[in-house]
Amino acid sequence: MKLLLDECVDWRLARDIVGHEVKTARQMGWTSIKNGELLSLAIQNGFEGSITVDQNLSFQQHLPKFEIAIFVLHASSNRLSDLKRDSFQS
Numbered sequence: 088m089k090l091l092l093d094e095c096v097d098w099r100l101a102r103d104i105v106g107h108e109v110k111t112a113r114q115m116g117w118t119s120i121k122n123g124e125l126l127s128l129a130i131q132n133g134f135e136g137s138i139t140v141d142q143n144l145s146f147q148q149h150l151p152k153f154e155i156a157i158f159v160l161h162a163s164s165n166r167l168s169d170l171k172r173d174s175f176q177s
Contacts (some may be wrong), residue, residue, distance in 0.1 A: 088156075091129045093139035094118055096160065097167040100138075110134075126153045140165045 136156040
């Protein structure tokens with residue numbers, strides 16, 4: 088799966104997502120692009136999923152109109168240690 092890490096997610100998290108092609112918004116040159124436009128660009132560039140920590144995304148965008156999986160990580164902060172500890176525990 089081709090995944091896009093939102094710029095609010097620590098780029099180092101990509102190292103822990105194995106078996107997938109992961110790019111950051113920064114790598115794609117998409118910094119400061121807002122959610123709706125970012126999701127549209129991701130879809131146009133073949134991304135199948137987007138990873139964010141923005142828990143308000145569903146209130147800001149009508150997500151069903153975007154044909155992309157949205158993964159919202161829930162953690163106590165967007166620091167790498169918190170994302171890894173809180174989001175990937177089963």
